[in-house]
Every structure is written in C-alpha cells, then in structure tokens.
Amino acid sequence: MTDTTLSRLPACRRHRLLKRIALATLLLSLAVPGMAATLRIDNSAEPGTLDPQKTSGVWEARIVRELFETLVSQDPEGEQVPGLASHWQLSDDGLTWTFTLRDDARWSDGQPVTASDAVFSLRRLLSPEIAAHNANLYYPIQNARAVNAGKANPATLGVHAVDDHHLEIRLERPTAWFLQAMAMPEAAPLPEHVLEADGERWVMPGHTVVSGPFTLSEWSPQDHITLDKNEHYYDAGEVALDEVILYPLEESAAALNRFRTGALDISYTSVPGGRFEKLRQELGNALRVSPLVAEYFYMFNVRPDSPLSDIRIREALNLATRREVITEQLLGMGQTPSYWLVPRVTSGGTQGELPMAQMSMNERMARARELMKAAGFGPNHPLGLTLRYNTLEDHKKIAVALAAMWQPLGVEVSLINTEAISHYAAIREGDFQLARYGMSATLNDPYDFLGSYTTGSSAARSSGYHDDTYDRLVEQSSEAIDPSARVELLTRAQQRLLDDYALLPLYDYVNTALVSERVHGWESSPMDVHPLRYISIEE
Incomplete structure (x- = not known):
C-alpha cells in the first residue's frame, strides 16, 4: 500500500506549511484586541447556489471551498494536503482508497463529521436528480456511471463507512487523477442530519451547517455575502481572518475603482484588456498575472x-x-x-x-x-x-x-x-x-x-x-x-x-487578479485556488 500523511510529505512542502503556520501565528499575536480582521473580495458574479454539488462557476466554488472542507485539501500552491482526512491509503492494485478522518473534525453545530456523512455526500453527488456539473469525474467509483444515469440504486455505489473514522472507496479501474477529484468542493462530506431536516433551505444563512474554516453569516443577493470564522473548524486557531465579505461585481471598471479606493482587498473580475499596460505601471505588484x-x-x-x-x-x-x-x-x-x-x-x-x-x-x-x-x-x-x-x-x-x-x-x-x-x-x-x-x-x-x-x-x-x-x-x-x-x-x-x-x-x-499589499498568504496558482485559511490582512 501507499500512504499519505502530513509527516510523509516531501520536505519542501512540509517546510512551506510550517512557515505559513508560523506566519499566521505571528500575525494573530500582533492583532489589536477587539479589532476584527475583515477581508473584502470582489468575487466577479452572483452565485446561483451555495450547494457544493449544484455549483458550476468559479465564483461559486471560491465560496463553497471555504464553507465545506474536503477530505483532501489544497495549500496555496495547489498541492494536496490533509483536510478532513488526516491520511489516506491506496491498495497495491490501485482499486481501493481508504481515508481516515481526523478525530477533531466537527460540523459548525458541534456534531462530529463521520465517514457516513462522506458516504451520504458521494451518493447524493451521483444521484441523477442533483445533475452535478462534474459528476463524470467520479465515474471511476464502482457503479457510479449507472447510479448517475438512474440505472442503479445509489446504495450500490462503491463507497462504504467502515466505522465513524474510516471511509472506503472502491474503483472500477486505477485512476491517476482520482485523488484530485476528492479535493473538489462537490466531493466534500455533507451534514446528512441537516439536509434531512431542512431540505433546500439548508444552504441559507441560519440553516447552513458547515465543516470549513468559515460559516455563512449573510447572503444579500446581488449585493454581498458575509462569511464568519468557524470556531468549530479543526484548525480554527490558525485562521487569521475573522470575517470575509464577497461582492458580486461583474463590471471590471467598478471593481477597479473600488480596489483603488481601498474598498476591496482582492478583485477577481478580469482586468480590462485595453488598459492592461497602464494598470501594470500604476498598480505594480498589486496586479498579479500568472498561467x-x-x-x-x-x-x-x-x-x-x-x-x-x-x-x-x-x-x-x-x-x-x-x-x-x-x-x-x-x-x-x-x-x-x-x-x-x-x-x-x-x-x-x-x-x-x-x-x-x-x-x-x-x-x-x-x-x-x-x-x-x-x-x-x-x-x-x-x-x-x-x-x-x-x-x-x-x-x-x-x-x-x-x-x-x-x-x-x-x-x-x-x-x-x-x-x-x-x-x-x-x-x-x-x-x-x-x-x-x-x-x-x-x-x-x-x-x-x-x-x-x-x-x-x-x-x-x-x-x-x-x-x-x-x-x-x-x-x-x-x-x-x-x-x-x-x-x-x-x-x-x-x-x-x-x-x-x-x-x-x-x-x-492567464490569471489576472488585484491583490492589495496588505494581504499576506495569497499565492499565484495555475488552478486559481487561494484558500482563505492561509490568508491574513494588515488592519
């Protein structure tokens, strides 16, 4: 078997993680008592939903990644690191993954995150009525294609809770990229006890129970979404931000003006092409461009x-x-x-x-x-x-x-x-x-x-x-x-x-983003993933 744990990560990646933890700890220790660390982001569009299995846009994924932690998470460079799972194993024939959930994983209502929640989530993801945008990425799982086509009962999907802390996933064939799929927001465990009680209302403020570093506090359509720090998150002590406010700005000129005035700390709305060179000279390092x-x-x-x-x-x-x-x-x-x-x-x-x-x-x-x-x-x-x-x-x-x-x-x-x-x-x-x-x-x-x-x-x-x-x-x-x-x-x-x-x-x-010099921990990534748990801001 092959085994992946934090202690077994390559030395360079382990060093980067430890350095970020040290930086976050230092920034937290220097924070002024009583002052909330608030990050303001232009998220480029209004989400249609915050149900992680019904989203399809990048602007939606940015939010649900912060609400729902996956078994396999990502660091600022896009490398895979432990999330709700402390480690995982792949059988020698490449057909069975076993994920061990961490003991301190909790939902924001205090209930433990279990392997049964992960089974519930994957069955729901492949059910045809959800019509998940990326369902095909999970077809390597036994019976997944048939379940997604409505030709097999979701209970026949090749996922099994061995006990509360161990999830087993059986594949039909070895798949090189399957672990990447498990790091996607739609694969995150979902709180079965909440979905059964609240139905479609479960992704609205006051009803949403999450496992990620932030909770859903406000959602004012076409105006803003507010996320608050989740005190039940397993790594809450290392999260430097107290609050994140996201604005659905689709007009690049409006986003640019807000960024210039300091009303935004990060803008993901594309920089206008015709003004690119002028903005590069004006904004300097705040304009980030990468593949x-x-x-x-x-x-x-x-x-x-x-x-x-x-x-x-x-x-x-x-x-x-x-x-x-x-x-x-x-x-x-x-x-x-x-x-x-x-x-x-x-x-x-x-x-x-x-x-x-x-x-x-x-x-x-x-x-x-x-x-x-x-x-x-x-x-x-x-x-x-x-x-x-x-x-x-x-x-x-x-x-x-x-x-x-x-x-x-x-x-x-x-x-x-x-x-x-x-x-x-x-x-x-x-x-x-x-x-x-x-x-x-x-x-x-x-x-x-x-x-x-x-x-x-x-x-x-x-x-x-x-x-x-x-x-x-x-x-x-x-x-x-x-x-x-x-x-x-x-x-x-x-x-x-x-x-x-x-x-x-x-x-x-190419990726273009505006990032204030007050923001620390934001790294360019070819996958455009920027986890907020690693980000801090100078107030």
Whole structure:
C-alpha cells in the first residue's frame, strides 16, 4: 500500500506549511484586541447556489471551498494536503482508497463529521436528480456511471463507512487523477442530519451547517455575502481572518475603482484588456498575472435543429476567426491564441490542434467562403446566428470582433448579453446557438476538459455533441496506466474533437487578479485556488 500523511510529505512542502503556520501565528499575536480582521473580495458574479454539488462557476466554488472542507485539501500552491482526512491509503492494485478522518473534525453545530456523512455526500453527488456539473469525474467509483444515469440504486455505489473514522472507496479501474477529484468542493462530506431536516433551505444563512474554516453569516443577493470564522473548524486557531465579505461585481471598471479606493482587498473580475499596460505601471505588484489551467472558447449548439449542426459552417467560423487579433490587440495580457481545447499548461502533455491552424489567413478565408457557399449561405444569402455572452467589458469586445470577422462570409450575428447566472442557465438548457464559455480546470489533468464533451457530461449535455469513438478514447485514457499510452489516447481524443470542429477555441487564459499589499498568504496558482485559511490582512 501507499500512504499519505502530513509527516510523509516531501520536505519542501512540509517546510512551506510550517512557515505559513508560523506566519499566521505571528500575525494573530500582533492583532489589536477587539479589532476584527475583515477581508473584502470582489468575487466577479452572483452565485446561483451555495450547494457544493449544484455549483458550476468559479465564483461559486471560491465560496463553497471555504464553507465545506474536503477530505483532501489544497495549500496555496495547489498541492494536496490533509483536510478532513488526516491520511489516506491506496491498495497495491490501485482499486481501493481508504481515508481516515481526523478525530477533531466537527460540523459548525458541534456534531462530529463521520465517514457516513462522506458516504451520504458521494451518493447524493451521483444521484441523477442533483445533475452535478462534474459528476463524470467520479465515474471511476464502482457503479457510479449507472447510479448517475438512474440505472442503479445509489446504495450500490462503491463507497462504504467502515466505522465513524474510516471511509472506503472502491474503483472500477486505477485512476491517476482520482485523488484530485476528492479535493473538489462537490466531493466534500455533507451534514446528512441537516439536509434531512431542512431540505433546500439548508444552504441559507441560519440553516447552513458547515465543516470549513468559515460559516455563512449573510447572503444579500446581488449585493454581498458575509462569511464568519468557524470556531468549530479543526484548525480554527490558525485562521487569521475573522470575517470575509464577497461582492458580486461583474463590471471590471467598478471593481477597479473600488480596489483603488481601498474598498476591496482582492478583485477577481478580469482586468480590462485595453488598459492592461497602464494598470501594470500604476498598480505594480498589486496586479498579479500568472498561467492558468483554463480555456476561453465559444460553444456550438450542434443539435439537429441548429444551423451549427452543419460541420461546414462550424469549420468556416473557425477559419475566419483571427485569434491573434483578439489576444494581441484587444486583450494584450499574454494569452496564448488557442487551436485546441486542453490548455497547453495542463499537466500531461496532450497535443492536437484544429486542422486549419497552419494555413495562412488568405487560404483560410478562401476555404471559409467555399464552405459557406456549399452550405447555402453567403453575402447575398446571409446566415443569421445568435451569440450569447455574459456581462464583462472584454467579453463584449470579443463578441463584437467575432461578428465583424464573420461578416464577409455572409454571417449576421445578433448579440445577447445577460449576467452570468442567466447566461450559464441558458447554456445548461441548450438555449443558444453560439455561446461564450470559459472552462477552468477542477483537475490539473486533460481529462477534466476532454471528459466534459463525453456523452452525458456537462459540455456534451449543453451542446448536444455526441461521438462514440471520442467517448471510447477518453474512457480508455482513464484506464491507461502507462503515461505515454495515456498521452497518445488523450491526444487522439482531442484531435477527433477538433477534426469535428465541435467548438471554437480562442485562447488559453492567464490569471489576472488585484491583490492589495496588505494581504499576506495569497499565492499565484495555475488552478486559481487561494484558500482563505492561509490568508491574513494588515488592519
């Protein structure tokens, strides 16, 4: 068996953890008595829910990570560290994980967190009525796919509480990234005794019982959410913040102005691309820029009743898209023009690109016109398309630019702008033709992106995409043990998706955030995870 505990972490990671603990202890000792340490964050959008198994947006995940501790947690650099589980073991055949819960894990109502809570949570996560966004990440668990499809009772899921402190999870196949999935918010144990009593009200202030470093104190829709320090958290003594206030600001100019005045300590709303260089000079170290495992693309609705079910039109739109104009002239923040779905900074080395990636622009436009003519459209017989995007200055710029790039093909674009909640709700319902989409990794693994387009998964459900061969390649990649064989399968899967022009990729993200110099413990992370338990602020 392999075993993972704090004492067995590599020396460098153990040193970083001890150094952060020492810093937090020092800051706590210097705090002025009676003064609350309050952190104010622009969280970029209003959450649709705080139920960790029903969220889908990064702005929602930032909050639920603080409310619900996972068995496997993450440090500021995104490395896996013990959470509610003090340690875990994997059987020699790679099929059985055993998690040992820490003795001092408590819900915020004082009740102990048990292995039965973890079993309850995973069964709920895979139940079809929850429609969890990332349910496919847990398909390696025995019977998970059948449970999620409604073909098997949740009680048959391969999870078992050996006793109050030991959880056993049985897999159908060895899975390299499974431990990463257990660090995701949707996999956090949930308080069964509360959900049974309060139903849907359980994630509202006054009803929410949590296991994380913070509790839900206030939720004023479209205004703010307040989190208070959870005194029942197992590591509460090392949490430096007393209160966190999160604001759903979707307008980058408004967020920037608040940050300048000191009304915000951290802002996650994207920095306006056209003002990036000026802001870099003005804000200095407060403007943090780093690589991000995330992809910006447009999703096609490929259902039979959509004009984009025609691959000729999908290819033509990709051909006419000038990605370098978007990344260099509109944005200018170091984004990589993308001809793929899996960002190049993702671990694993997956390759593949759109077939037209190496063509000149003249060659691309000539072929695009031919394809549109063959599909029955052109300047004299235009194709009308609707394009959805969510509220943000740069999203609008890109949408307008795309409409102009496609106009010579005889494509007339009508823009539909809504706030993030409505935008993503429409995508989930398939109520779109073209829709702006941002996919931030929950796992630093190609499967997280490619798996979303397999039948029944989030992007496939929204877009209507389906290909049996693609599904098999992605599934085989999860079963592959040899790294080189796995890279080959993932590359073949991605290439098949791209040969099908199933989406319109634009660029690999970079992470931009505004972080006040008064904030300590915030680290750049390719997964954009910044646990508040490690953060402190100078008052």
